[in-house]
Amino acid sequence: MDNLTLSRKEGWKLFVDTPARQQPEQLSRPELRALGDAAASEYATCRRLWHANLGPIRTPQLAALHEDLWDIVDSNVQDGDKAKGAVAIDAFPGLGKTTSVLAFAKQFHQRDLAENGPLTADGHERLPVCRVGLSGNTGMKDFNQAMLEFFGHLGSYHGTTAQFAKRALECVLACQTRLLIVDDLHFLRLRHTNGIQVSNHFKYVANEFPVTLIFVGVGLDKHGLFSEGGDYHDAVLAQTGRRTTVLGLAPFRIGSDTHRREWRQLLLALEQRVVLTDKHPGMIADDLSDYLFARSSGHIGSLMTLINRGCQRAIRSSAERLDVDLLDQIKIDAGAEKARRELHTALATGALTTRTSR
Numbered sequence: 001m002d003n004l005t006l007s008r009k010e011g012w013k014l015f016v017d018t019p020a021r022q023q024p025e026q027l028s029r030p031e032l033r034a035l036g037d038a039a040a041s042e043y044a045t046c047r048r049l050w051h052a053n054l055g056p057i058r059t060p061q062l063a064a065l066h067e068d069l070w071d072i073v074d075s076n077v078q079d080g081d082k083a084k085g086a087v088a089i090d091a092f093p094g095l096g097k098t099t100s101v102l103a104f105a106k107q108f109h110q111r112d113l114a115e116n117g118p119l120t121a122d123g124h125e126r127l128p129v130c131r132v133g134l135s136g137n138t139g140m141k142d143f144n145q146a147m148l149e150f151f152g153h154l155g156s157y158h159g160t161t162a163q164f165a166k167r168a169l170e171c172v173l174a175c176q177t178r179l180l181i182v183d184d185l186h187f188l189r190l191r192h193t194n195g196i197q198v199s200n201h202f203k204y205v206a207n208e209f210p211v212t213l214i215f216v217g218v219g220l221d222k223h224g225l226f227s228e229g230g231d232y233h234d235a236v237l238a239q240t241g242r243r244t245t246v247l248g249l250a251p252f253r254i255g256s257d258t259h260r261r262e263w264r265q266l267l268l269a270l271e272q273r274v275v276l277t278d279k280h281p282g283m284i285a286d287d288l289s290d291y292l293f294a295r296s297s298g299h300i301g302s303l304m305t306l307i308n309r310g311c312q313r314a315i316r317s318s319a320e321r322l323d324v325d326l327l328d329q330i331k332i333d334a335g336a337e338k339a340r341r342e343l344h345t346a347l348a349t350g351a352l353t354t355r356t357s358r
Contacts, residue, residue: 007146012109016110050273059096060262062103062249065089076212095301120175131150140165276322291324295332297335314326
């Protein structure tokens with residue numbers, strides 16, 4: 001299942017309803033060698049899928065973000081004459097913004113159905129969450145059309161901007177949608193004409209639709225979402241800023257014992273999830289702690305990619321363990337690779353450490 005399926009209700013429901021994967025059994029070397037060809041191939045496939053989908057992990061950053069989101073969403077139960085506050089998740093790439101928001105939205109969807117049932121009082125399918133992804137040239141009509149396509153509305157192909165908006169509102173009301181996720185908002189150039197129009201449309205949605213808007217993007221303030229300048233365009237965008245609570249996600253740090261313990265807990269969680277025949281206690285959390293921080297810069301996205309690809313190679317090469325020699329062969333994102341040398345030097349000389357004091 002790729003990300004595009006989350007732009008349709010069928011894909012979203014599959015994401016919400018699919019049971020969590022079961023971790024493959026940890027086999028010893030003799031047990032692995034004893035498998036027949038068919039069983040060995042099946043075991044390799046199970047491990048390949050498992051390591052490619054290790055997350056999400058409930059890190060302190062994710063837990064804090066979810067608490068803030070629950071505060072905002074649960075407080076947005078005002079009567080219809082009051083505009084609901086929006087949320088903007090604004091952080092650097094590779095920190096798990098979309099993953100964290102989707103995990104929250106999944107919990108919200110499940111809670112709403114548990115409390116109210118899969119159907120509304122009028123017999124419509126209950127869809128507590130709608131997710132829309134933006135592109136670089138999204139206008140109001142495109143945005144409304146994307147909402148209609150999520151719901152599978154037959155009127156998503158022909159109509160005016162106003163007609164699309166009306167149909168989208170009808171879908172939201174009929175399906176009792178309460179959460180509207182707008183992903184990749186940084187693709188929108190808010191200071192251009194389309195950006196101002198869509199910003200105005202977001203205010204219309206906040207005023208007229210009974211939903212909490214959750215924006216996800218990179219550098220949203222820099223892109224003008226919360227501008228408070230003196231001209232008309234800035235004033236229009238500033239109103240969006242006054243109604244929007246900005247939340248962020250920070251990378252892992254190792255500047256204090258508290259931060260270093262959080263890093264270690266993450267590595268221990270990963271170590272428990274990795275399924276390699278020659279895995280041993282401390283393989284990740286002890287032996288590779290400094291190395292993994294240098295390679296990932298504390299960005300969980302880079303770390304998860306490195307562990308995933310490392311596990312795939314360890315299985316294919318029959319190494320069946322993670323170590324520096326194997327991981328040195330793994331390529332990851334350019335941002336992490338660029339910061340690697342400086343962090344490696346600081347850790348190697350003792351200027352930095354990931355080790356806790358006890």
